[in-house]
Amino acid sequence: MMLAATETLSPLTGGWFLNNVWLAPVVPTIGFAIIVLFGKRLPKKGSEIGVLSLLASLVLASGAALQWIQRVGSAGESQFVSPVVRTWKWWQAGGADFTIGQHIDGLTVVVLFVVAFISTLVQIYSLEYLRGDRRYTHFFAALTLFSAGMMAMVIAEDMILFLLGWEIMGLCSFMLIGHWWEDGANSRAALKAFFTVRTGDMGLLVGIAVLFFAANEWTTSNLGLSGFSIRGISAWALSGDPNSTVILVAAVALFIACIGKSGQFPLHTWLPDAMAGPTPVSSLLHSSTMVVAGVFLVARLYPVFYTGLDILGPSSNVIMVIAAITIVIAAALAFVQTDIKRVLAYSTVSQLGYMMLGLGAGAWLPAVFHIFTHAFFKACLFLCAGSISHSASHHSFDMKKDMGGLRKHMPITFAAWTVSTLALCGVFPFSGFFSKDEIIDNVGGNGYTFFMIVGLGGAFLTAAYMTRATYLTFFGEARGASAGEHETHGDDAYAEHATHSSPHESGALITVPIAILAVLAIFSGLFNATPFGESWEYLKKWAEPRAVVVAEPYAGGPGASFVITVPRAAEGDDKSPCGIATPVDGVCYAPKLNHAKFKWSKAMLSLAIVFAGIAISWMLSSALYGRRDRRLVGLTQRNGLARAGYRLLANKYYLDDLYERGVVSNVAGPIARAAYWFNQFVLDGILHGVARFTRALGRFVYRDIDQRIVDGAVNASADATKTVGATVQPIQSGRVGHYGALLFATAAVAALVFVILYT
Amino acid sequence: MLTSQFLLLGAVLFCIGVYGVIARKNAVLVLMSIELILNSVNINLLAFALRNGSADGHTFALYIVAIAAAEVGVGLAMVLLIYRNRRSIGLDELSEMRG
Numbered sequence A: 001m002m003l004a005a006t007e008t009l010s011p012l013t014g015g016w017f018l019n020n021v022w023l024a025p026v027v028p029t030i031g032f033a034i035i036v037l038f039g040k041r042l043p044k045k046g047s048e049i050g051v052l053s054l055l056a057s058l059v060l061a062s063g064a065a066l067q068w069i070q071r072v073g074s075a076g077e078s079q080f081v082s083p084v085v086r087t088w089k090w091w092q093a094g095g096a097d098f099t100i101g102q103h104i105d106g107l108t109v110v111v112l113f114v115v116a117f118i119s120t121l122v123q124i125y126s127l128e129y130l131r132g133d134r135r136y137t138h139f140f141a142a143l144t145l146f147s148a149g150m151m152a153m154v155i156a157e158d159m160i161l162f163l164l165g166w167e168i169m170g171l172c173s174f175m176l177i178g179h180w181w182e183d184g185a186n187s188r189a190a191l192k193a194f195f196t197v198r199t200g201d202m203g204l205l206v207g208i209a210v211l212f213f214a215a216n217e218w219t220t221s222n223l224g225l226s227g228f229s230i231r232g233i234s235a236w237a238l239s240g241d242p243n244s245t246v247i248l249v250a251a252v253a254l255f256i257a258c259i260g261k262s263g264q265f266p267l268h269t270w271l272p273d274a275m276a277g278p279t280p281v282s283s284l285l286h287s288s289t290m291v292v293a294g295v296f297l298v299a300r301l302y303p304v305f306y307t308g309l310d311i312l313g314p315s316s317n318v319i320m321v322i323a324a325i326t327i328v329i330a331a332a333l334a335f336v337q338t339d340i341k342r343v344l345a346y347s348t349v350s351q352l353g354y355m356m357l358g359l360g361a362g363a364w365l366p367a368v369f370h371i372f373t374h375a376f377f378k379a380c381l382f383l384c385a386g387s388i389s390h391s392a393s394h395h396s397f398d399m400k401k402d403m404g405g406l407r408k409h410m411p412i413t414f415a416a417w418t419v420s421t422l423a424l425c426g427v428f429p430f431s432g433f434f435s436k437d438e439i440i441d442n443v444g445g446n447g448y449t450f451f452m453i454v455g456l457g458g459a460f461l462t463a464a465y466m467t468r469a470t471y472l473t474f475f476g477e478a479r480g481a482s483a484g485e486h487e488t489h490g491d492d493a494y495a496e497h498a499t500h501s502s503p504h505e506s507g508a509l510i511t512v513p514i515a516i517l518a519v520l521a522i523f524s525g526l527f528n529a530t531p532f533g534e535s536w537e538y539l540k541k542w543a544e545p546r547a548v549v550v551a552e553p554y555a556g557g558p559g560a561s562f563v564i565t566v567p568r569a570a571e572g573d574d575k576s577p578c579g580i581a582t583p584v585d586g587v588c589y590a591p592k593l594n595h596a597k598f599k600w601s602k603a604m605l606s607l608a609i610v611f612a613g614i615a616i617s618w619m620l621s622s623a624l625y626g627r628r629d630r631r632l633v634g635l636t637q638r639n640g641l642a643r644a645g646y647r648l649l650a651n652k653y654y655l656d657d658l659y660e661r662g663v664v665s666n667v668a669g670p671i672a673r674a675a676y677w678f679n680q681f682v683l684d685g686i687l688h689g690v691a692r693f694t695r696a697l698g699r700f701v702y703r704d705i706d707q708r709i710v711d712g713a714v715n716a717s718a719d720a721t722k723t724v725g726a727t728v729q730p731i732q733s734g735r736v737g738h739y740g741a742l743l744f745a746t747a748a749v750a751a752l753v754f755v756i757l758y759t
Numbered sequence B: 001m002l003t004s005q006f007l008l009l010g011a012v013l014f015c016i017g018v019y020g021v022i023a024r025k026n027a028v029l030v031l032m033s034i035e036l037i038l039n040s041v042n043i044n045l046l047a048f049a050l051r052n053g054s055a056d057g058h059t060f061a062l063y064i065v066a067i068a069a070a071e072v073g074v075g076l077a078m079v080l081l082i083y084r085n086r087r088s089i090g091l092d093e094l095s096e097m098r099g
Helices: A016-020 A023-041 A047-074 A106-129 A136-155 A159-177 A184-223 A230-237 A244-261 A270-276 A279-288 A290-300 A302-308 A318-336 A340-360 A364-391 A411-425 A431-445 A449-474 A508-527 A538-543 A600-626 A640-647 A652-731 A736-758 B002-023 B027-052 B056-086
Strands: A084-093 A096-104
Touching: A016 A047, A016 A084, A023 A047, A023 A136, A047 A106, A047 A136, A047 A538, A096 A106, A096 A136, A096 A159, A106 A136, A106 A279, A106 A290, A106 A364, A106 A508, A106 A538, A136 A159, A136 A279, A136 A290, A159 A184, A159 A230, A159 A244, A159 A270, A159 A279, A159 A290, A184 A230, A184 A244, A184 A270, A184 A652, A230 A302, A244 A290, A244 A302, A244 A318, A270 A279, A270 A340, A279 A290, A279 A340, A279 A364, A290 A302, A290 A340, A290 A364, A302 A340, A318 A340, A318 A449, A318 A652, A340 A364, A340 A431, A340 A449, A364 A411, A364 A431, A364 A508, A364 A538, A411 A431, A411 A449, A411 A508, A411 A600, A431 A449, A431 A508, A431 A600, A449 A600, A736 B002, B002 B027, B027 B056
Parallel strands: none
Antiparallel strands: A084 A096
């Protein structure tokens, strides 16, 4: 096999952007501070600072991406393209240095670019969408801080900064979901999101601690890096040094964090509720960027999961199982939603399942590619939903009540939605096809046939529920608000922006970001278009770390060489992490992964499944929603009597019943109820326990600490002041003579002291 | 020694001035006592200036005379206003403090 250490290595190019891309999170952080401190006094209420700081980040991220591509180009064919790392010492404790710094590699530049790009577009969109909102400035402040947090996490050199960015995102998510907190449901949704994600975050803390204590000794002595360093952890995980139980615990703990953040089963419940936030927030945080943080964590520390969970091993692992469950249950739930954003939310959960499935099955690059493409088309779908509610349906998101027939009124939104939907369904040649099909293909290619079938089933469901949502929104007859009916909203938080009028296309600040994203939803798949041959696999070339042995130039001092012993190294077995069977001097930072060979026959199968999903769903939708008696629309949803009468009508409605009630409620109902039970009794039980404890603690603190100690100290100082005051009061007699006497007495005493001291 | 006699005169005048400031109730008399104190200081300055053969003390004395004039001007204006408001210039009656 290849031995990079013996080759002549070409020098890698760097560049200003690669060295200084750490500014990408710093600029929005400063922007956040300016918005919070001075935002309300600025002419555009702080929004200009947000947009400008993110544009600066976008420039930095794009420059870094271009220079990274040059760097990859300057490397030899099988040379390891070392990340651009810069660190600064932050603080010191217990003999350990805590550093912050940047770790720029292919994965970083991909995700950094996506975050900066979509953040910028969403901020521009929000200029119009939230115009006149009562907390306009705060909204932009939180949105800017969120982007800073996400970018800090993406460029993090070590797990400390990673954790910091991760938690900043959690906080901003909470603030933005509860943006319209006057409505109790919104603040409940914000709390639910925050606490559910926090439950998972415990796993992140535990995982980081376990990794530090397990890896620190090895990384310090062999690489001169701390046990928090991502480079160190990656090399350690593949070195053969880790105890298999310890690294399993670490991987599972980290994966629990990913379950919380990326909305995997069973902690996915917060994500649909998070749609209570303004639509730009849903688009940015809860579909395209923040929720992929969990996926990013797995991709970032892939060697840990690779070794810990035995990825590519003969049996299925926890990531794949969870991901497969998530794909199916989320897709099934998407069928029974009437809220367009909730359909998209479940779709996001399901697509995150695909990414996790890819990572769990050893399809690292397809999963990262799916992060990339999914971000564009899902952000676009959400922004379309926002455009509809902004300009057509009077801030309602109810597809059945307030939408329908909108394709004539909103041509740009309709075109963008259609393109993104086709991308999401995975129709050739839209971007989703290239990424999703690659995941499914590679899962099968690595020998996990069952999970490949689950992925194909998920693709069918995706196509079906997106067709249903598209039909309800854009086809059929206009209903409710989109038909021009006016109804008063009890919720005054929404009533502030935009006057209600008949459906129309949104303004340029909304349609331009949508159009840009729609274009990317079509073409971003070409960044790794496996069907067109090896030369089109740009992302594979640029982003996938190469599994080669690196004789460390920055290892612990000169002459520091050591031997990696390969875990699964047997005779002639190239399944060892670096693809080598014999121990070699050096370390390797990435496991060797396989890539399935693209075959049109397999792609045709999945395309056929997708088209079947679209066709079946279209027929059912037009039968159910298009041709039925208009007076029955609302009644059939909940009213059993109406449904019984409605069953008597025509035979085709039995199909509807089968579709709505029979299949979905029988399949999804028990799961939903079980999830609800779990949520109510297990998760909420934990929450209530914590709350009760906090209340007791609060009462104790109030009675014994606040009342007795704190207030006691305050009262005592007041009493002391009063006593002193009463004592010295007679001096202030108000009589000039007394004052004169005091003055001269003091002068005399001072003179005496002076005389005594200096004679 | 000439200097000590000057100083003695200054000290006597200073004490009389201090007594006047403390003991007198009439505001005009208090002002006059302050003048006494200032002039006792002048005498001291002049005495030391003579002894050291320097002009510094004279200069200071001239300053003090000028400042004393200004001070008396302000003081008398205040006394006049107090008198207009209260028909009395007794300092003991000026206090408005309670408690």
